[in-house]
Amino acid sequence: MTALLTIDGLTKAYPGVVANDDVSFEIQPGEVHALLGENGAGKSTLVKMIYGLVKPDSGRMTFKGAAYTPPEPRAARAAGVAMVFQHFSLFEALSVAENVALGMEDPPKPRDLAARIREVSETYGLPLDPDRLVGDLSAGERQRVEIIRCLLQDPKLLIMDEPTSVLTPQEVEILFHTLRKLSEEGTAILYISHKLEEIRALCDEATILRLGKVVATCTPREVTAAHMAELMVGKSLAAPARDEAEPGEILLKVAGLSLEPATPFGTPLRHIGFEVRAGEVLGIGGVAGNGQDELLAALSGEALTAHGAIQFKGEPIGDVPPNARRVLGILCAPEERLGHAAAPDMSLTENAVLTARLRRGLDRSGFLDWSGAKSYAETVIERFDVRTPGPDVAARALSGGNLQKYVIGREILQDPDVLVVNQPTWGVDASAAAAIRQAILDLAQGGAAVVCISQDLDELLEVSDRFCALNEGRLSAPRPARGLSMEEIGLMLGGAHDMHEADMEAAHDPA
Amino acid sequence: MIRLEKRPTPSRAWIIGAPILAVILTMIAGGLMFAILGQDPVESIRVIFLDPLFDERFAAFSRPQLLVKAGPLILIAIGLSLGFRAGIWNIGAEGQYIIGAICGAGFGLAFYPSENLLIFPGMIIAGALGGWAWAMIPAILKTRFRTNEILVSLLLVYVAEAILAQAATGFLRNPEGAGFPGSRNLARHPGTDNPEIIAGSGMHWGVLAAFIAVIAAYVLLNRHLLGYQIKLAGEAPRAARFAGVNPTRLIILCLGVSGALAGMAGLFEVAGPAGQISIDFNSGYGFTAIIVAFLGRLHPVGILLAGLLLALTFIGGELAQLMLGVPAPAIQAFQGMLLFFLLALDVLSNYRLRWKTAEVAS
Numbered sequence: 001m002t003a004l005l006t007i008d009g010l011t012k013a014y015p016g017v018v019a020n021d022d023v024s025f026e027i028q029p030g031e032v033h034a035l036l037g038e039n040g041a042g043k044s045t046l047v048k049m050i051y052g053l054v055k056p057d058s059g060r061m062t063f064k065g066a067a068y069t070p071p072e073p074r075a076a077r078a079a080g081v082a083m084v085f086q087h088f089s090l091f092e093a094l095s096v097a098e099n100v101a102l103g104m105e106d107p108p109k110p111r112d113l114a115a116r117i118r119e120v121s122e123t124y125g126l127p128l129d130p131d132r133l134v135g136d137l138s139a140g141e142r143q144r145v146e147i148i149r150c151l152l153q154d155p156k157l158l159i160m161d162e163p164t165s166v167l168t169p170q171e172v173e174i175l176f177h178t179l180r181k182l183s184e185e186g187t188a189i190l191y192i193s194h195k196l197e198e199i200r201a202l203c204d205e206a207t208i209l210r211l212g213k214v215v216a217t218c219t220p221r222e223v224t225a226a227h228m229a230e231l232m233v234g235k236s237l238a239a240p241a242r243d244e245a246e247p248g249e250i251l252l253k254v255a256g257l258s259l260e261p262a263t264p265f266g267t268p269l270r271h272i273g274f275e276v277r278a279g280e281v282l283g284i285g286g287v288a289g290n291g292q293d294e295l296l297a298a299l300s301g302e303a304l305t306a307h308g309a310i311q312f313k314g315e316p317i318g319d320v321p322p323n324a325r326r327v328l329g330i331l332c333a334p335e336e337r338l339g340h341a342a343a344p345d346m347s348l349t350e351n352a353v354l355t356a357r358l359r360r361g362l363d364r365s366g367f368l369d370w371s372g373a374k375s376y377a378e379t380v381i382e383r384f385d386v387r388t389p390g391p392d393v394a395a396r397a398l399s400g401g402n403l404q405k406y407v408i409g410r411e412i413l414q415d416p417d418v419l420v421v422n423q424p425t426w427g428v429d430a431s432a433a434a435a436i437r438q439a440i441l442d443l444a445q446g447g448a449a450v451v452c453i454s455q456d457l458d459e460l461l462e463v464s465d466r467f468c469a470l471n472e473g474r475l476s477a478p479r480p481a482r483g484l485s486m487e488e489i490g491l492m493l494g495g496a497h498d499m500h501e502a503d504m505e506a507a508h509d510p511a
Numbered sequence: 512m513i514r515l516e517k518r519p520t521p522s523r524a525w526i527i528g529a530p531i532l533a534v535i536l537t538m539i540a541g542g543l544m545f546a547i548l549g550q551d552p553v554e555s556i557r558v559i560f561l562d563p564l565f566d567e568r569f570a571a572f573s574r575p576q577l578l579v580k581a582g583p584l585i586l587i588a589i590g591l592s593l594g595f596r597a598g599i600w601n602i603g604a605e606g607q608y609i610i611g612a613i614c615g616a617g618f619g620l621a622f623y624p625s626e627n628l629l630i631f632p633g634m635i636i637a638g639a640l641g642g643w644a645w646a647m648i649p650a651i652l653k654t655r656f657r658t659n660e661i662l663v664s665l666l667l668v669y670v671a672e673a674i675l676a677q678a679a680t681g682f683l684r685n686p687e688g689a690g691f692p693g694s695r696n697l698a699r700h701p702g703t704d705n706p707e708i709i710a711g712s713g714m715h716w717g718v719l720a721a722f723i724a725v726i727a728a729y730v731l732l733n734r735h736l737l738g739y740q741i742k743l744a745g746e747a748p749r750a751a752r753f754a755g756v757n758p759t760r761l762i763i764l765c766l767g768v769s770g771a772l773a774g775m776a777g778l779f780e781v782a783g784p785a786g787q788i789s790i791d792f793n794s795g796y797g798f799t800a801i802i803v804a805f806l807g808r809l810h811p812v813g814i815l816l817a818g819l820l821l822a823l824t825f826i827g828g829e830l831a832q833l834m835l836g837v838p839a840p841a842i843q844a845f846q847g848m849l850l851f852f853l854l855a856l857d858v859l860s861n862y863r864l865r866w867k868t869a870e871v872a873s
Binding site for chain 1: 743750
């Protein structure tokens with residue numbers, strides 16, 4: 001059998017970094033091929049070259065037996081290569097069918113297109129109504145729009161970039177079912193991920209990249225996840241460790257927290273209630289866009305709520321602004337590193353002042369103590385192993401993982417009583433993620449209460465003592481994380497029945 | 512093919528080097544233009560850039576003019592730059608300048624003919640308050656009703672001009688002026704005049720205020736929490752809210768400061784170089800200051816230099832028209848070239864150029 005796509009010695013260098021160095025591998029027709037690697041290993045650059053977004057410096061590609069040098073994505077699509085990106089490019093105010101039509105070279109009549117969308121969605125088990133507004137869809141449904149847009153082009157090779165990062169376990173199953181069906185029909189799939197169990201469940205072959213080079217190939221079903229992780233990271237990773245301890249007093253209590261969204265496509269929070277004790281990590285799972293940002297804003301004080309909806313050590317603080325909460329000891333690390341947790345064009349020293357000014361005394365009656373800020377930034381850099389030339393570097397110059405370590409470290413080193421983190425390891429490489437999780441556990445060990453909001457269920461099971469799920473702005477009742485199966489978690493995430501019961505209770509609760 | 516590539520951190524060398532290169536390129540391109548118009552390019556450039564400062568015949572007049580013209584531009588631009596840094600767009604400094612001048616002059620004229628030494632300081636305060644109050648209109652409308660401050664502040668310029676016409680011909684008209692429009696001459700009356708601090712230098716109190724504003728803004732932006740919050744709000748509004756910056760307070764503050772400084776500039780102008788409230792005493796400083804603010808990259812020292820440079824091209828341009836008979840549009844084109852090169856080369860501080868071969872190894 002001749003290979004569908006042959007990649008031979010592809011090299012692409014950017015200033016200061018070789019993103020891909022002499023990368024070679026083959027994909028057979030109908031094969032599900034995993035591309036595995038940490039953030040910054042060169043996966044994205046490689047698929048961008050295949051999809052015609054980036055031109056290689058040297059090397060050769062052969063597709064269906066002919067030389068393949070797509071100058072732009074349009075040519076790649078014409079040749080039969082389609083791609084589903086990690087970040088969707090959809091218009092929320094348009095319908096599914098309109099969004100699909102916008103991505104097509106010459107779209108058929110709206111009625112025919114809607115029929116085609118229904119047909120494809122039924123054939124591949126991807127339920128989707130062409131007339132619905134994209135703004136009303138869940139992340140999983142939005143991904144289906146992207147996939148169907150690709151399938152309508154009848155591709156020979158489908159590239160999927162981290163497709164499961166926004167899906168619930170049940171949605172992942174649906175997706176895998178679709179991908180297997182496609183594969184049986186002869187469509188090859190290039191599947192990019194760093195989730196090893198998924199790759200073992202789905203993929204026929206895997207190519208592992210590290211620092212731009214192919215370091216190994218393997219057949220995922222025949223090796224362990226730990227083995228692949230070692231190949232990917234280049235060293236063995238220790239799972240976060242912690243001692244069991246009795247939780248202490250209730251530090252943070254949320255009861256009957258409801259909040260209207262600030263933007264039209266935001267998610268309203270409905271009767272959220274939970275408690276976190278000293279020494280405890282509460283994990284809040286859920287697919288992005290179900291109210292995570294809004295919950296963090298309510299806890300940080302960026303969005304003010306009813307006086308009694310949030311209590312710190314028994315004191316109502318729902319209408320207390322962010323800096324006063326910091327003085328009390330409630331610190332937050334938002335999901336969006338650039339632009340929310342940190343100002344992109346400001347130096348790390350300036351970004352230290354952003355949240356640490358009051359607790360670390362970085363100003364004297366309004367005049368900023370830059371040398372103090374610099375030494376605090378240096379402390380964070382050193383203690384959290386942030387790889388950067390120094391504290392004068394702009395935040396945007398750091399890689400995602402390094403900036404995340406800086407942001408988390410900046411909060412943790414202020415000795416918070418309560419720390420709220422949202423997606424603490426999103427887009428962070430495996431070794432940095434392990435370090436961040438360990439730091440969160442150490443903080444709880446030291447007597448702080450931690451709320452960890454995350455989409456990564458493995459992460460939540462690893463760090464949390466109790467687990468609850470956020471779904472459409474409602475929070476399920478917390479359950480002990482130990483012994484929770486993926487099946488149960490999936491039901492909690494999908495908005496299972498007991499969530500609505502909990503909600504009803506909250507509605508009747510006079511508090 | 513040339514490609515732009517974003518630098519990881521802005522280049523310090525280019526932040527300083529780009530304006531110098533821009534001036535050199537303007538001289539070359541402008542020289543070419545003057546040569547095509549039949550002028551000696553070297554002489555034209557010399558008349559514009561050097562003669563106002565160094566020629567014996569003109570320097571005595573034009574050297575003080577440099578400070579007289581640059582003073583209000585710098586004072587207004589410093590105020591505007593604070594708001595612009597925070598993403599608050601006060602486009603109506605011209606209106607605040609006019610209202611400040613009217614309030615300050617009105618205060619001084621109310622005590623006419625007293626020559627009390629406290630009158631001039633009172634006029635300055637009245638001018639600042641007038642400009643501040645005029646800027647509070649867009650500020651309050653924005654914070655209360657989310658109106659767009661660009662439109663409101665700009666349109667209020669035309670309201671201010673109508674009030675100015677009314678003042679000059681009505682409530683501030685000189686009772687001894689034989690019915691001509693215009694107020695009493697403030698500059699020729701001790702007590703209300705804004706004199707030169709050093710005779711023959713052009714350095715009046717407004718220029719001193721501008722220099723103080725430059726220093727104060729520099730300290731504010733580099734050392735003070737408020738300056739930090741201003742920069743943060745402009746660069747990353749969400750991070751600013753996260754850091755506890757109150758957007759409403761920042762809007763009131765930035766518009767208030769820029770209005771007060773513009774109002775003060777108006778008062779210094781009307782009590783000094785202009786001398787009286789007349790229908791058209793305002794010569795567009797409020798609008799030109801917007802250019803000065805951006806030309807100076809919203810940096811206090813940059814604004815100081817930009818104000819002086821722009822003032823120089825105005826004076827030199829007039830001189831070139833007078834001495835060489837260069838047509839006025841050519842001078843404006845020349846000034847346009849300067850702005851073009853300055854702003855175009857600005858890109859180099861954040862991006863580097865790459866010469867990329869079109870051919871890709873296949």
